[in-house]
Amino acid sequence: MTPKRKKRLMLIALMVAGVAIAAGFALKAFNENLMFFYTPSAVAAGEAPVNHPIRVGGLVTTGSMKRQEDGLTVRFDITDNAKTITIQYTGILPDLFREGQGIVALGELGKDQLFVASEVLAKHDENYMPPEVADALKKTHDEGTAGSAVNTD
Amino acid sequence: MFNNFFHKMASPKYFYRISGRLIPWLAIAFVLVTLAGLYYGLVKAPPDYQQGDSYRIMFIHVPAAWMSMFVYVVMATAGAIGLIWRIKLAEVVAISSASIGAWFTFLALVTGSIWGKPMWGTWWVWDARLTSELILLFLYLGVIALYNAIDDKRTAARAVAILALVGVINIPIIHYSVEWWNTLHQGPTVTKLDKPSIHLSMLIPLLLMAVSFKLYYAFVVLMRARCEVLERERHTGWVRELAETK
Incomplete structure (x- = not known):
């Protein structure tokens, strides 16, 4: 890598790092407002x-x-x-x-x-399954410990 | 040898020849994988235990959303390579990706909205996931607009690369938005360290569609890049030769 290219690479890395830090602070400051x-x-x-x-x-x-x-x-x-x-x-x-x-x-x-x-x-939660599987899960769950339903965890 | 290959690929003339041979194969693979994905997704996969059949929109929505981020990373990386090594072909790939990525983002937003109305009860909310994805669309549009606003294409490519690199910070924000903040959008199903919380019969078509979208991007970006290469190199000998022989 020539010195010129190395310099350009460093400049770009610095820019991306700077933007990341700035965005990090901004998001931290607005953290509460970003909660839906x-x-x-x-x-x-x-x-x-x-x-x-x-x-x-x-x-x-x-x-x-x-x-x-x-x-x-x-x-x-x-x-x-x-x-x-x-x-x-x-x-x-x-x-x-x-x-x-x-x-x-x-x-x-x-x-x-x-x-x-x-x-x-x-x-909606992130679980996707066919009805039979949900029924089977619910059954094993009910037979086990009592608690919240399958799709709530 | 490895270095030699990259030097050759970076030459517009060589790229034009190789990509012309690759495109038909990628297109055929795209059609086959898409047909398989749609068959497994729309016919074979069982309905969801809660959403019934309407969950099937995810076979478009999820790959489109993944691609919207993937294409952006490709665009920013190509932009950086163009900036550092001044490789013309990298600039061409970066700008050729922009409008494809913008359409993927648009598709993800629209399909999500259509799904959101019956499932959530609203077309749109300003939660962190949806808002950051909308910002991604604006970044793409900004890249396209900036490129077209500058006449000299090499200067334009440099300006666009910087914009794309600044915007790259949005990609981890989109991905982690559902974990860092409370959102209406659900958390990740497939791309988490834990085992995917999706049944195998639904995961297979989803992954097939993800491959299909990647193949689509691959052949369309090559087609667009070829046009861009021809336009930029229109005064060179090999392009004139090409025009005369046809």
Whole structure:
């Protein structure tokens, strides 16, 4: 490698390293803003603002889903296996919404710790399998220890 | 010998001849692998336990998203080689990759959006994964626009290479966005250290489609690079000879 080329290589390496460091600091500074949602633990720790639109995300607790008298409003709990938030939502839930499924809700946290959502999105997990396999997994899981459903971990 | 091969490949005339012979074979391989991938993906693979048949869009979405990043890395690397060694062919490969990569990115964004509406319940959210992938599309468009804004193609190639190298930081951000931050987009299924959390009957067509997309890129980038080489070398003897004999 000629000295000239070596110099150019060094300059490019320096530039890429500089950009990487700058981007690293910028992303670290904006870390909180880059989070798409707060976890129930973060809300419990008081990191989420009250009476301000935020998103919360977690797994719908099994058996917590309750439909209100008007037939459209639902109440359910979400959890990150540490803390729990109760969510109230009026409207149509997405196809993937079910108990044990991850969801993200947009809304406001009231003083009474009830989260009133204006939008509920289902969060898909990274598992793909045929129904028979899911059934078989669920069966072996149920026979084993009791706990969360297969698709929630 | 090894060095000799690279020197030969870097010569536009030699590249033009070899690539002309390679393209038909790559195209045939692309058609065969795509047909196999689509057959296994759309006919043979079972429906998903939660999403039913609509998960099948991933056989396009996931390879397109992988290619959007792969092509960008190729483009930036070729750009750096062009900058350091001043190899004309590297500049040609870099700029020829840009629009292919842009289309892969566009395809990944659109198929993801079509899948997102029924599954998530929304076409688009500004989470870290989706936003960084959109930035990737803008980087590609920026590269194409910058190249066309400068008349002297060798100066343009140098400017474009620097832009591409600055943008390369976005690639690890896209990949790790789902791990560093909370996102609506799910985490990696195949490209993680753990065992892939996808059933084998679905993994095979996915990998076939990934190979198919790579082959598509390989022959299309060669075709585009050949055009670019001819245009740049139009005043040289060998191109004139070529034009006269045909």
